[in-house]
Amino acid sequence: MSAARDLLSAFEEFLRVPLPVHLRCWDGSEAGPPDAAARVEFRNRRALRRVLWAPNELGLSRAYVSGDLVVDGDLYAVLGIPDLVGRLGSRPLRDTSPRELARLARKFAALGIVGLPPRPPSVEIPRRRGALHSKRRDAQVVSHHYDVGNDFYRLFLGPSMVYSCGYWARPDTGTGGLADAQHDKLDLVCRKLGLEPGMRLLDVGCGWGSMALHAAQHYGVDVVGVTLSAEQRDFARARIADAGMSDRIEIRLQDYRDVDGSAFDAVSSIGMSEHVGAAKLPEYARHLHGLLVPGGRLLNHAIASVVHRPEPRSRPAALSHSRPATFIDRYVFPDGEILPLSRTVDAFERAGLEVRDSEALREHYALTLRAWVANLQESWDEAVSLVGAQRARTWLLYLTASALGFEEPGRLTIHQVLAVRPTGTGASGMPRTRHEWLATG
Template sequence: MSAARDLLTAFEEFLRVPLPVHVRCWDGSEAGPSDSEVRVEFRNRRALRHVLWAPNELGLTRAYVSGDLVIDGDLYAVLALPDLVDALGTRTLSNTSPGELARLARKFAALGIIGPPPRPPSVEIPRRRGALHSKRRDAQAVSHHYDVGNDFYRLFLGPSMVYSCGYWSRPDTGTAGLQDAQHDKLDLVCRKLGLEPGMRLLDVGCGWGSMALHAAQHYGVDVLGVTLSAEQRDFARARIAEAGMSDRIEIRLQDYRDIDENPFDAISSIGMSEHVGAARLPEYARHLHELLVPGGRLLNHAIASVVYRPEPRSRPSTFSRSRPATFIDRYVFPDGEILPLSRTLDAFERAGLEVRDSEALREHYALTLRAWVANLHEGWDDAVALVGAERARTWLLYLSASALGFEEPGRLTIHQVLAVRPTSGGASGMPRTRHEWLSDR
């Protein structure tokens, strides 16, 4: 008996697709093409029980994150198998015939893997309590993702500590160009907002303070940054103090809905509105409108789902919200919602904001994610020491899958939307051409 051969045959029968994968099992047996760049090892029978009880992306995630399933080689190659990922998105026990189930049960029983569902990895998010996108639940969701250690984030983000899509306007790509790409992204946002000395900027979801520092140091503005992550707040305050900018920048642990200030000249929201949710998006747009002076600009930088479906559509979105219990929701961004660009534009316009520009940066995010993955690989031992093997594997899987998600059209994209609150006379205060408001000062 070869556990690897029987296992590969059973999975191909269940998923109804050929699997060009080399498999190694706990008994030392191997099966599949020996020259395959996709090589996986089932270290124990528990790895198969994870998949058996959740025969989709969640089951494979549990097996991989727990360490029971090992991917030997290129993780990108595994995630890029179109037939496998499509099948995982559509095949369930409920749409398998009784005859198929009986045959599969006999095969799995022969492998000795029939048993109760294994305990999920410790980093899997349990069922949440409270109303979706309530202030308390949002704070818990943000804390889960961001309060895992600033040193861990620095490993793959690099010294910029910017956790959003870079702007790759220079020849260097990969890790060598990451710092410049993040600098250029922050500068692009500042130029689109038309920042000038003496203005007040609100940075919603300020992260580790990078945008606030860039705007204050290079454009002479005063900044209020808000975040729901205590670790981000503490880190941002420390680096701002070290830069001697505490008199120009204030960082608060505060929900954007609780900001009640005199209006700001400009607002930046970079990688934050994904946490807002579809039901709260109109409220988000109205509140930011209220926080802007007439003529003030808002820059919303956010991931968007893609509505159109170019052919061939080979893989479902890594950030899919169409199925319950996805990897992203259970492990990475609890309660996160990736919405079509049209939903954001509609909410802004209904709130009274005039949308002036939208720039797609899909390829830029793919380059950024590839650089983060390379950094994580390089600092792997340190990452495991800082956050544990399960969380490190979670982030490696998340960043790698996301890179592929942005590389292929029709899955994910990202837009910088520039909007303005018109004056009482209807004037936007915007220059007539893009060249005027994007040219170097």
């Protein structure tokens, strides 16, 4: 008996597509083309049980993160198998007759994998309780993602410590150009906001302080940055002090909803509104509108869904934890919501902001993610020593899958939306052309 041959045959019959992988199993058997770019090893029967008990992206993710399933070689090749996850999750419900399911079940059972569902990997986030996007719950889930160690993030983000899409505008920014791409992204945001010396900038979700430093050092503005991550706050304050900019930049451990006081000339929100959620998006837009002076600009840099999402049904807050289980929600961005661009624009306009521009950066994010993956792979042993093998595999899987998601049109994109709070006369106070408001001062 060859477990690898039988398993590959069963999966191909189940999915009704050939799998271009070389498979190795717990008994040492192998099957599939020996020169395949994707080499997958089921190290034990538990790996197969994980997939069969959750025949979707969550089951595959659990098997990989736990180390029960190993990918030797090109992880992009495995994740790039056309519609693998979609077929695995929907195939039994759509196309398989009860008789066929019974026959396939006997095939899998013959491999000796019958048993209870394995316990999820230790890094999987347990079911959350409480109202979705309440301040307390948001603080907990943001801490889960960001408070895993600044040294770990530095491994793949590089010295810029910018955890958002870069702007790959230079012809020579292809190899080793991540730092340039992040510098150019921060500068693009500053120019879109029309920053000038003496202005006050609010940086919502300020991360490790990179935007705040760039704006203060290169554009002479005073900055308030807010984050829900204690580790980000401490890191940002230290680097700001090292740069001698503590008198110009204030970093707070604070929810953006608690920011009040005098108004700001500009607001930057880079990679933060994905944590806000559909239900809270109108409140987010209204609050930022209220913090801007008339004529003040808002730059919202956020991932957007290209796939149509139906309007959410209203439901009690107590039931908000019962959302569909996905890899991203259970391992990476708990409670994160990727919304269509139209929802963001609508919320801004209803709040009284005038949307002046939107720029899509989909290809830029694919390049950024590929650079992060390369950095993480080059520092793999150090990453494992810092956060453990399971969490390191989680981030590698997440970054690799995300790169593929942004490379394929029609799935994900990312937009910089520029909006302005109109003046009392109804004017935007902005130059008439994009060339004018992008020109450096």
